[in-house]
Amino acid sequence: MSEAKKAILEKIRNALGEVPRQERPEDITVPRHYRQQGNRAAGEVVALFAGRVGEYKATVQRVNANALAGVIAESCRREGVEKLVVPDGFPGEWLPGDEDDNVRLLHDKPGEPLSHRALDDSDGVITTCALGVAQTGTIILDAGAGQGRRVLTLLPDYHLCIVKEEQIVELVSEGFTHFEQAVREEGPPITFISGPSATSDIELSRVEGVHGPRRLEVLIVQE
Template sequence: MSDSKSEMLSTIRKALSEVPDSESPGDVELKRDYLQKGKLSQSEIVELFAERVGEYKATVQRVKESNLKKVIAESCKRENVTKLVIPEGFDKELLPVDIDPLFDNLGSPLTHLVLDQSDGVITTCAHAVAQTGTIILDAGEGQGRRALTLVPDYHLCIVREDQIVELIPEGFSAVESSVTKEGRPITFISGPSATSDIELSRVEGVHGPRRLEVLIVKD
């Protein structure tokens, strides 16, 4: 065991030695005096979300409901997407007529090879957070399993204005029941996949889509 690890474990043991054996984590009240509710109007929240998502190098478009199908078709054409992964529960009426849809469902899931050979995936979302420009997926209708949004190189995500909250605590509260009652996996997406090495050389597409496009739909 390394000296640093031994020192860390020793510090933990020393701290725990002062805790009574009869005490449980639930006996200690946690202070939650941080800001839990935003103060912006819904229009300001949507504007902030669009700005923050754009800062992550994602493509952002504000779309009217009546134009959504047309914009989806234009995005697929611009990105040269023909083989498009479709999660279970996604509205098929929104799909372009000139694509090759790859439908994924629990009874017959697409293989990782098929996902890798696809041109992209289109999904809805559960919620979004303006504060950090984050999209939240909870594997619900139109979102699919986690692999669908990790393997394809392009992710076209539909976010409706009423799904956007201002702060991170509000986002956690919004998906709390998905976790505690339904046990769904939660995925947080803040821009296209990217990482940097020790010399800060940016590499995109390492652990998710290299290209992220967000369509913010006005109800």
């Protein structure tokens, strides 16, 4: 065992030394004085979300529901997407046509999952989402209909995500509350996305696309 690990374990033992053996975590009330409910108007929340997502160098558009299919097709043309990964449950009426838009749709199904090679060779993925958080410009996926497996949003270079206005909450705490029950029941993994994948080395040289899509586009849909 390394000296560093020994030091860490020793500090943990010392911290727990005064805790009675019969005490359980649920016996202690944790103070939660932070804001748990937003107070902005719905329009302000959506505008804040759009602004914060844009700050992460993602492309953001606010779209009327009736124009969504056309905007998606145009985004695929602009980004040069010829092979598009589609999760199970994604609304078919929103998808570009194979012939008209020169896009080949790669459907990922529970019984017929796409291989990692197929995902890596694709040009992009399109998904819905479970929730958006305006405070941090974060998109949350929970593997629901139209979102698919976590790997679908990790390997393709381009992620086109559809967020409905009514899915956007103001605060991070509201987002956590929304998924509390699913976490307690140990449901599917929950993914938090704040902008395109990016990291930097010790010299602060920014590199994009290391841990996920290098390009993120978000379409905020108004019904």
